[in-house]
Amino acid sequence: MQKFMPMRAIVLPLPMRHYKGFASMIFTAILSRWIHVISACLVIGGVFFIRYLVPPALAPVDDNASREILLSLRKYFKRVVHTAILLLIITGIFNTWLAWDKYKLDRAVLHPLWGTHILLAALAFSIALYVLAGPLPPKSHRKLMALNFAILLLAVAAASSLKWARERAVSQNAQQSALSSDIR
Amino acid sequence: MNTYFWHLMAYLLARYLHIVCSTVLVGGTLFYEMIVPPAIDELKQEQQLLIFARARWFFKWLVWLSAVIILATGVVSTYGHWEDYMREPLSAVARPGWWWAAHASCGALALLISVSLTIGKAPPNQPIRWMRLNLIILLLVMFLASVTRQTRLELPTHPVPSYREAPENPPR
Numbered sequence: 016m017q018k019f020m021p022m023r024a025i026v027l028p029l030p031m032r033h034y035k036g037f038a039s040m041i042f043t044a045i046l047s048r049w050i051h052v053i054s055a056c057l058v059i060g061g062v063f064f065i066r067y068l069v070p071p072a073l074a075p076v077d078d079n080a081s082r083e084i085l086l087s088l089r090k091y092f093k094r095v096v097h098t099a100i101l102l103l104i105i106t107g108i109f110n111t112w113l114a115w116d117k118y119k120l121d122r123a124v125l126h127p128l129w130g131t132h133i134l135l136a137a138l139a140f141s142i143a144l145y146v147l148a149g150p151l152p153p154k155s156h157r158k159l160m161a162l163n164f165a166i167l168l169l170a171v172a173a174a175s176s177l178k179w180a181r182e183r184a185v186s187q188n189a190q191q192s193a194l195s196s197d198i199r
Numbered sequence: 200m201n202t203y204f205w206h207l208m209a210y211l212l213a214r215y216l217h218i219v220c221s222t223v224l225v226g227g228t229l230f231y232e233m234i235v236p237p238a239i240d241e242l243k244q245e246q247q248l249l250i251f252a253r254a255r256w257f258f259k260w261l262v263w264l265s266a267v268i269i270l271a272t273g274v275v276s277t278y279g280h281w282e283d284y285m286r287e288p289l290s291a292v293a294r295p296g297w298w299w300a301a302h303a304s305c306g307a308l309a310l311l312i313s314v315s316l317t318i319g320k321a322p323p324n325q326p327i328r329w330m331r332l333n334l335i336i337l338l339l340v341m342f343l344a345s346v347t348r349q350t351r352l353e354l355p356t357h358p359v360p361s362y363r364e365a366p367e368n369p370p371r
Binding site for chain 2: 041048053055058074090095171
């Protein structure tokens with residue numbers, strides 16, 4: 016009988032816990048998480064910078080030049096956001112696949128948190144894509160960017176709570192397993 | 200409301216603020232260093248300097264505030280995980296304490312560079328090169344944070360109170 020290794024369950028889904036390339040799998044998990052966090056940084060920091068720091072910085076420049084600069088910034092920012100969204104989706108799917116077994120440990124808490132995170136992220140992506148689509152921004156781009164920043168912060172809060180709840184569920188599950196084996 | 204609830208709230212809030220401030224700092228640095236320069240490339244040099252100076256002034260407050268919050272929340276999170284960091288697994292590479300030390304020291308270095316770049320009225324010589332270096336360090340810091348978390352999760356679980364450890368002659 017194979018020894019139960021609860022901490023392996025944190026990284027790998029059931030079929031892969033005794034996979035020979037365990038170390039490389041851990042490295043992939045770390046890499047995937049790192050790319051996910053960096054992409055989130057690019058989007059959140061970029062949205063904050065372009066919405067709250069750029070407008071006052073452009074105040075001394077005349078209106079036409081200011082508009083040109085904003086459009087130019089938007090063009091470069093669009094490339095960054097599109098790349099970041101693609102990476103967020105790919106690494107998000109991979110991270111979910113890795114942790115899916117753990118989400119089954121406490122469905123009542125983990126599934127709503129995971130769903131909230133995904134919904135907020137999807138909403139934020141949609142707004143970002145809408146605001147950055149086309150050569151000119153929509154009229155309400157300032158309000159939408161501010162709203163998007165708030166949604167992104169909520170998405171981070173959901174992700175943060177989800178991670179804590181997941182670790183707690185795994186830990187409780189491991190303790191219950193150890194306890195029941197002791198009783199036997 | 201018991202103590203556990205407040206400890207939990209403090210831990211979750213600290214973790215949340217740590218992540219948010221890090222994202223704003225890293226994303227802002229990247230925006231300031233990689234997106235602003237090409238976007239204002241066609242302007243006259245005086246106008247470019249003026250925009251950079253004003254952006255730097257606003258960015259300064261963001262950096263200082265983020266640095267203070269990151270340090271404070273980092274201390275709270277470290278306190279919460281200290282027992283795990285002090286444990287010694289079979290392999291030294293798998294010891295989360297080492298990775299935490301690397302994360303904390305590189306993070307402190309990155310914050311020091313960020314703050315020193317925004318101190319004073321004029322930026323230091325070659326600010327863009329310093330910002331690029333800082334961005335690389337910040338990315339490394341995030342990688343180390345990711346590894347610290349993974350090695351912490353890889354540790355064997357905490358010892359569970361066992362029925363076998365109950366006293367042989369329990370008091371009547």
